Amino acid sequence: MNLDTRSDNILEVRGISKHFGKVQALDEVSLAFRRGEIHTLLGENGAGKTTLMNIIYGLYHRDSGQILVEGEPKEIRDPRDALHAGIGMVPQFFKLVQDMSVVENVGLFLRENRFLVRKKELAEKVRSLSDLFGFGLEDRLNVEIADLSEGEKQKVEILKVLALGSRIILFDEATNVLAPNELDSFERVIKEMNREGYTIVFITHRLQEALEVSDRISVFRKGKLVGTLDAKEADYNRLTMMMVGTEFAHRFATIYEGKKETVLSVSALSALDDRGLPALQKVSFELYAGEIAGVAAIEGNGSSQLAEVLMGLRPATEGGIRYRGRDITGLPCHARMRQGINYIPSANTLVPLFSIRKNSILDYPEKTPFSRRGILNWREVSDHAEKIVRTYNVQTPGIYLPAVKLSGGNRQRLALGRKIEACPRLMIAYHPTKGLDINSQEFFYSKLAEMTLSGATILFMGTDLDELYKICNRLFVLYRGELVRVFDDLAGVSKLDVGVLMTGGVTYAKKASDG
Amino acid sequence: MARRINKERIVTPLSYAVAILMAFAIGGALILVFTGKSPLEAYREFFAQSFFSTYGILEVLAKATPIMIAGAGMIVAFRCGLWNLGAEGQMAIGAIISTALGLYLKIPGFLLVPLIVIASFVGGGIWSGVSGFLKNRFGVHEMLSTLMMNYIALKLMDYLIYGPMSMPNPNYPRTSEILPQAQMAFLKYPLNATFLIALAIIPAIWLLVNWTTLGFRLQAVGLSKESARLSGMNISALTLIIMAFSGGVSALGGTVEIIGDFFRMEKNVTGGYGFTAIVVVMLARQNIVALPFVSIFISGVLVGATSLTLAGIPATFAQVFVGLLLLCVVFATWLERRLKLAWEEHG
Numbered sequence: 001m002n003l004d005t006r007s008d009n010i011l012e013v014r015g016i017s018k019h020f021g022k023v024q025a026l027d028e029v030s031l032a033f034r035r036g037e038i039h040t041l042l043g044e045n046g047a048g049k050t051t052l053m054n055i056i057y058g059l060y061h062r063d064s065g066q067i068l069v070e071g072e073p074k075e076i077r078d079p080r081d082a083l084h085a086g087i088g089m090v091p092q093f094f095k096l097v098q099d100m101s102v103v104e105n106v107g108l109f110l111r112e113n114r115f116l117v118r119k120k121e122l123a124e125k126v127r128s129l130s131d132l133f134g135f136g137l138e139d140r141l142n143v144e145i146a147d148l149s150e151g152e153k154q155k156v157e158i159l160k161v162l163a164l165g166s167r168i169i170l171f172d173e174a175t176n177v178l179a180p181n182e183l184d185s186f187e188r189v190i191k192e193m194n195r196e197g198y199t200i201v202f203i204t205h206r207l208q209e210a211l212e213v214s215d216r217i218s219v220f221r222k223g224k225l226v227g228t229l230d231a232k233e234a235d236y237n238r239l240t241m242m243m244v245g246t247e248f249a250h251r252f253a254t255i256y257e258g259k260k261e262t263v264l265s266v267s268a269l270s271a272l273d274d275r276g277l278p279a280l281q282k283v284s285f286e287l288y289a290g291e292i293a294g295v296a297a298i299e300g301n302g303s304s305q306l307a308e309v310l311m312g313l314r315p316a317t318e319g320g321i322r323y324r325g326r327d328i329t330g331l332p333c334h335a336r337m338r339q340g341i342n343y344i345p346s347a348n349t350l351v352p353l354f355s356i357r358k359n360s361i362l363d364y365p366e367k368t369p370f371s372r373r374g375i376l377n378w379r380e381v382s383d384h385a386e387k388i389v390r391t392y393n394v395q396t397p398g399i400y401l402p403a404v405k406l407s408g409g410n411r412q413r414l415a416l417g418r419k420i421e422a423c424p425r426l427m428i429a430y431h432p433t434k435g436l437d438i439n440s441q442e443f444f445y446s447k448l449a450e451m452t453l454s455g456a457t458i459l460f461m462g463t464d465l466d467e468l469y470k471i472c473n474r475l476f477v478l479y480r481g482e483l484v485r486v487f488d489d490l491a492g493v494s495k496l497d498v499g500v501l502m503t504g505g506v507t508y509a510k511k512a513s514d515g
Numbered sequence: 516m517a518r519r520i521n522k523e524r525i526v527t528p529l530s531y532a533v534a535i536l537m538a539f540a541i542g543g544a545l546i547l548v549f550t551g552k553s554p555l556e557a558y559r560e561f562f563a564q565s566f567f568s569t570y571g572i573l574e575v576l577a578k579a580t581p582i583m584i585a586g587a588g589m590i591v592a593f594r595c596g597l598w599n600l601g602a603e604g605q606m607a608i609g610a611i612i613s614t615a616l617g618l619y620l621k622i623p624g625f626l627l628v629p630l631i632v633i634a635s636f637v638g639g640g641i642w643s644g645v646s647g648f649l650k651n652r653f654g655v656h657e658m659l660s661t662l663m664m665n666y667i668a669l670k671l672m673d674y675l676i677y678g679p680m681s682m683p684n685p686n687y688p689r690t691s692e693i694l695p696q697a698q699m700a701f702l703k704y705p706l707n708a709t710f711l712i713a714l715a716i717i718p719a720i721w722l723l724v725n726w727t728t729l730g731f732r733l734q735a736v737g738l739s740k741e742s743a744r745l746s747g748m749n750i751s752a753l754t755l756i757i758m759a760f761s762g763g764v765s766a767l768g769g770t771v772e773i774i775g776d777f778f779r780m781e782k783n784v785t786g787g788y789g790f791t792a793i794v795v796v797m798l799a800r801q802n803i804v805a806l807p808f809v810s811i812f813i814s815g816v817l818v819g820a821t822s823l824t825l826a827g828i829p830a831t832f833a834q835v836f837v838g839l840l841l842l843c844v845v846f847a848t849w850l851e852r853r854l855k856l857a858w859e860e861h862g
Contacts, residue, residue, distance in 0.1 A: 313744070374728050375727055376727060376731060
């Protein structure tokens with residue numbers, strides 16, 4: 001720790017609240033960051049950690065609360081104010097110019113923030129910074145960004161904020177973009193910066209990293225700060241419980257007692273993510289008619305890629321998919337949909353300028369009675385749209401309104417209604433209830449249950465464990481692209497059991513005992 | 516709610532009227548400044564030639580025929596988010612096929628004319644389908660490929676006129692006249708029966724876009740590729756269909772020039788209408804219902820402009836005027852948005 005006479009807390013937030021629409025993203029969060037510490041913000045997706053960071057960096061405006069830098073209240077309206085106050089952010093998605101060199105990118109950032117730079121001085125500065133922290137970029141200053149690895153690009157982002165003189169560095173999901181072999185180097189860099197007296201705020205949803213690099217860990221859940229622990233007194237189980245909570249909500253689903261007619265069988269399925277790194281590794285499982293199977297995974301552990309591979313929107317590098325006895329591994333998305341597989345992606349699947357009526361049949365215009373021999377029957381489509389609007393509580397003055405004019409929740413209810421009314425045999429749902437209010441969620445769950453009664457199968461990739469526990473018959477746990485556990489029966493399973501698996505606790509425990 | 520819709524109905528024509536008046540005012544000022552002639556005199560001559568005489572109106576409608584057809588083809592693509600700028604070349608392909616069949620295929624007219632129309636449609640479709648293929652396969656932007664293929668088609672047409680299809684001992688480069696049974700009759704000279712083809716295409720495309728599942732999908736792809744993809748639509752196949760269909764329709768613009776106007780192929784038989792159609796489609800804001808009206812209006816400007824030479828004003832003024840009109844409509848779009856915003860704010 002630093003022996004400084006100035007205020008001990010270099011940065012402090014007091015009573016910060018922020019809401020998006022009906023969702024309370026942050027609720028009265030107060031937290032102090034000590035000078036020269038590595039402070040990790042830990043939580044599930046949507047727990048509020050990134051929102052807090054964006055408020056500190058001036059990307060979002062808080063509804064209420066206060067930010068203090070060096071004990072003085074500071075008004076941070078945009079990133080420029082934050083940088084002025086010595087707060088820099090290393091973003092998750094890099095903001096670099098691909099065909100400019102390392103030095104030029106740093107120079108661009110400085111100039112953008114109203115500094116005069118001379119190229120030679122700049123190059124010298126960047127070189128010495130890189131040398132000081134052991135970045136290994138000293139000889140690559142004139143290399144174009146496009147030729148760097150993801151880890152090196154991240155170091156350029158770090159150099160940018162260092163060159164501007166920031167003393168507090170925020171890292172947003174810094175390890176998400178890194179290949180496994182770059183993680184060690186990243187950890188070294190962080191510790192090196194820390195030794196030089198920088199204060200580091202580090203966002204992650206990976207417990208292991210939090211434990212390995214931090215001095216202190218703050219855990220967020222559902223917009224609230226659950227608590228702050230010294231890394232020394234923290235352990236896996238305690239952090240997991242803080243992250244996911246202790247008690248499961250009441251159960252909605254019953255134990256599945258079907259006769260196990262296999263609908264989908266996936267064998268040794270592997271796939272890459274957008275960066276070409278392994279995202280799914282030899283995943284095998286079966287889905288049965290009439291069940292809701294849940295996938296428990298924290299974002300970045302392969303669940304979105306699994307959904308895409310199953311829908312034919314992402315190629316499988318290995319393994320096969322059989323649907324009702326037929327090999328569909330090579331079929332494109334539209335062919336799979338024609339066979340009764342449908343998909344609720346997290347992205348909005350409405351055509352914004354289409355009316356509600358047109359959007360109500362977006363994935364199935366060719367279905368009778370909506371059309372016959374390619375000629376649309378708009379009266380039937382109107383009835384269908386009216387039905388969705390009524391049943392799924394889409395609040396609108398009429399079905400001719402363009403979807404873009406609906407609020408987020410109404411858009412989502414329209415999209416969900418359309419998908420459910422398609423009556424698919426197999427539904428793959430990825431974070432379908434994100435952003436829905438409680439009533440709509442409950443209604444959606446009951447609709448899913450109704451679907452299973454008529455023999456449909458649902459693969460549900462939920463936002464949080466409560467939801468999965470509530471509606472699923474079986475539960476798969478994905479961690480780093482591997483299917484680490486299948487719970488065939490959720491009775492008696494505790495939140496901690498699942499939470500530990502999701503966050504890699506088992507692998508960690510094994511590694512610790514090996515080491 | 517009802518009151519607001521009415522207001523919106525007023526705003527659009529109002530801003531268009533302002534745009535047209537502006538174009539005439541600025542055009543008049545230009546006439547006055549650069550030629551010293553009276554703009555009122557010039558405009559009177561202009562309208563007398565185009566809209567205020569029977570012959571003028573018929574000529575305006577005749578000239579609007581290829582523009583309307585090429586524009587209709589283009590709108591199909593534009594509505595689907597594909598920028599087919601190759602109407603001129605597609606017209607040339609239509610003209611080549613029509614002339615070849617019209618010269619050499621000695622069958623009765625009731626068979627020959629439909630065959631010419633169908634063959635031109637298919638030929639034009641294959642021609643612009645190439646751009647669709649290039650986009651799917653190699654990611655070549657259709658704006659570039661369609662634009663460049665214009666010149667290939669036009670040069671191909673020139674080659675055929677000068678070479679293999681040239682008439683014996685021509686005064687200037689052209690083919691012989693097509694068979695009499697391939698020549699469509701005039702409704703009333705100079706308006707040819709091909710105008711009816713143009714009039715039939717408009718509702719046909721309107722029906723296709725609004726009443727078929729294919730048109731539904733095409734629009735979805737055009738408006739939101741990502742949503743269409745996630746809804747299981749085959750983007751590549753739809754892209755190919757759109758490009759081919761759009762090119763096929765535009766090719767008919769060349770066909771009507773051959774079987775309804777020139778009755779032979781000669782240099783510049785496509786007359787730049789494929790390029791004029793781009794402006795027309797933009798002015799019609801890619802709206803198929805507005806297309807015939809805008810086509811006729813622009814055709815009127817082109818016809819009227821020839822009369823301006825009589826008043827001592829260069830005929831190229833027509834192009835200046837069309838350009839002015841386009842600029843003014845851009846202004847009108849801005850004006851329209853401002854008016855709507857103002858109304859929304861003040862209730």
